[in-house]
Amino acid sequence: MNTLFPIHVIGAGLAGSEAAWQVAETGVPVVLHEMRPLRMTEAHLTEGCAELVCSNSFRSDDAETNAVGLLHAEMRRCASLIMSSGDAHKVPAGGALAVDRVGFSDAVTDALTRHPLIEIRRGEVDGIPPGDWDSVIVATGPLTSQALSEAVRGLTDEDSLAFFDAIAPIVYKETIDFSKAWFQSRYDKAGPGGTGADYINCPMNKEQYDAFVDALLGGEKAEFRDWEKDTPYFDGCLPIEVMAERGRETLRHGPMKPVGLTNPHDPEVKSYAIVQLRQDNALGTLYNMVGFQTKLKYGVQAEIFRTIPGLENAEFARLGGLHRNTFLNSPRLLDGSLRLKAMPRLRFAGQITGVEGYVESAAIGLLAGRFAAAERLGLNSVPPPETTALGALLRHITGGHLSADDAGRSFQPMNVNFGLFPPIEVPKVPGKRLRGKEKTRARKAAMSARALADIDGWLGRRQAAE
Ligand SMILES: Cc1cc2nc3c(=O)[nH]c(=O)nc-3n(C[C@H](O)[C@H](O)[C@H](O)COP(=O)(O)OP(=O)(O)OC[C@H]3O[C@@H](n4cnc5c(N)ncnc54)[C@H](O)[C@@H]3O)c2cc1C
Numbered sequence: 001m002n003t004l005f006p007i008h009v010i011g012a013g014l015a016g017s018e019a020a021w022q023v024a025e026t027g028v029p030v031v032l033h034e035m036r037p038l039r040m041t042e043a044h045l046t047e048g049c050a051e052l053v054c055s056n057s058f059r060s061d062d063a064e065t066n067a068v069g070l071l072h073a074e075m076r077r078c079a080s081l082i083m084s085s086g087d088a089h090k091v092p093a094g095g096a097l098a099v100d101r102v103g104f105s106d107a108v109t110d111a112l113t114r115h116p117l118i119e120i121r122r123g124e125v126d127g128i129p130p131g132d133w134d135s136v137i138v139a140t141g142p143l144t145s146q147a148l149s150e151a152v153r154g155l156t157d158e159d160s161l162a163f164f165d166a167i168a169p170i171v172y173k174e175t176i177d178f179s180k181a182w183f184q185s186r187y188d189k190a191g192p193g194g195t196g197a198d199y200i201n202c203p204m205n206k207e208q209y210d211a212f213v214d215a216l217l218g219g220e221k222a223e224f225r226d227w228e229k230d231t232p233y234f235d236g237c238l239p240i241e242v243m244a245e246r247g248r249e250t251l252r253h254g255p256m257k258p259v260g261l262t263n264p265h266d267p268e269v270k271s272y273a274i275v276q277l278r279q280d281n282a283l284g285t286l287y288n289m290v291g292f293q294t295k296l297k298y299g300v301q302a303e304i305f306r307t308i309p310g311l312e313n314a315e316f317a318r319l320g321g322l323h324r325n326t327f328l329n330s331p332r333l334l335d336g337s338l339r340l341k342a343m344p345r346l347r348f349a350g351q352i353t354g355v356e357g358y359v360e361s362a363a364i365g366l367l368a369g370r371f372a373a374a375e376r377l378g379l380n381s382v383p384p385p386e387t388t389a390l391g392a393l394l395r396h397i398t399g400g401h402l403s404a405d406d407a408g409r410s411f412q413p414m415n416v417n418f419g420l421f422p423p424i425e426v427p428k429v430p431g432k433r434l435r436g437k438e439k440t441r442a443r444k445a446a447m448s449a450r451a452l453a454d455i456d457g458w459l460g461r462r463q464a465a466e
Pocket residue numbers: 010011012013014015016033034035036040041043044050051053054055056057123124125126139140141142143144145148225324349350351352356357358359361362
């Protein structure tokens with residue numbers, strides 16, 4: 001008979017299903033609480049576990065040069081239920097892993113239901129879990145029920161739980177053209193922790209600015225879903241195209257104001273407008289476009305933003321968006337094993353921790369499950385190395401994102417991408433000098449090889465410890 005107390009997992013979505021599986025596979029019992037079908041979210045349609053609420057794609061399955069493909073590979077090595085069910089129900093989708101959504105969700109539900117150590121309990125958890133639930137994983141997702149959201153907010157503070165994300169595009173620094181862009185803070189102000197040259201600036205003349213505003217006004221926008229239509233536009237995070245609609249000059253008096261900055265490439269000429277990018281991760285590999293949150297469609301965004309001088313060849317770690325989304329200011333609130341510092345018996349997992357996407361959410365569920373199980377078994381929970389996709393993602397949400405102090409304003413949901421990984425030397429090819437795309441590809445392949453070796457090392461070490 002199993003005498004261990006159960007771990008309670010709230011939410012049988014992508015993260016909660018994976019967390020429950022990982023816990024149970026270590027021999028620790030789980031109670032998995034799911035409010036559907038008694039109470040539905042605005043997006044879910046079924047009572048199945050791990051329901052995919054929109055696209056049926058887990059994105060690229062290329063583990064060599066794509067960060068999400070690498071995450072797939074690492075999760076497979078960690079015996080992920082989400083990945084094995086996805087693989088078993090894949091449908092043809094070129095280089096992507098797309099799944100039959102019904103077959104996939106049925107497979108996850110079936111595996112969880114049959115597991116002797118998992119009890120699925122239907123019903124909403126509508127407040128802070130009772131004190132005798134001494135280890136809880138909250139994986140209630142972007143559409144966490146209102147009662148639970150309010151209870152969690154009560155444990156943190158007003159600014160620590162957001163209900164919408166307003167994401168500005170994030171650019172890989174190495175793809176910015178510094179023959180046009182330059183580093184400088186407005187009026188060279190150093191500020192706390194700054195150097196006076198903290199921003200990347202991209203200048204525009206009047207002609208370029210006018211064409212840019214026209215493109216924003218004409219660009220196709222993504223529609224809000226019906227239940228998102230009352231999305232409040234907060235001051236300070238208006239979509240850039242909404243600002244442009246308010247007047248042609250609004251942007252150059254707002255996020256694109258050209259004051260306090262001198263273009264060292266052309267010091268005599270005053271820029272008509274300037275786009276600024278701010279460092280987004282502690283590694284300094286990612287920069288976000290300040291004030292550029294947007295509802296423009298992805299393809300349109302990339303096209304319009306590449307008209308900005310210096311960003312002609314920009315590669316985006318993620319594009320902008322505005323969605324209904326419940327997520328924590330994790331870099332400030334969570335410890336390295338995803339526990340809420342204010343109440344460590346609560347762990348968080350999935351999209352509520354500030355990752356985005358089915359796979360990333362499941363990945364954080366996988367880690368939360370392993371950490372909670374290790375704790376229950378009295379083992380050390382060693383996080384995966386930061387050189388792995390799992391480790392890089394975990395590190396980003398629990399501290400790697402820059403400025404945890406003001407992260408209420410700056411922390412926004414993130415997909416996995418190579419900008420989150422520590423840099424690596426591009427391997428030399430004898431007799432050949434790699435450049436451009438070839439060099440980027442070689443760098444990604446080297447990062448992936450390092451990640452897979454390190455995840456194996458991590459799993460081996462854990463097994464040895466267990
Ligand atoms: C409209 C919409 C479209 C999206 N489209 C995509 C997409 O195309 N591709 C993509 O990768 N990502 C997409 N996402 C993001 C996607 O939701 C997440 O990536 C993923 O589902 C998050 O996993 P999760 O486990 O954190 O949350 P979910 O999968 O949403 O699971 C949370 C679970 O918790 C349950 N729950 C909530 N509150 C309670 C409570 N109080 N008590 C008990 N149970 C509760 C919910 O019913 C749900 O089953 C979309 C999100 C939304 C809202």
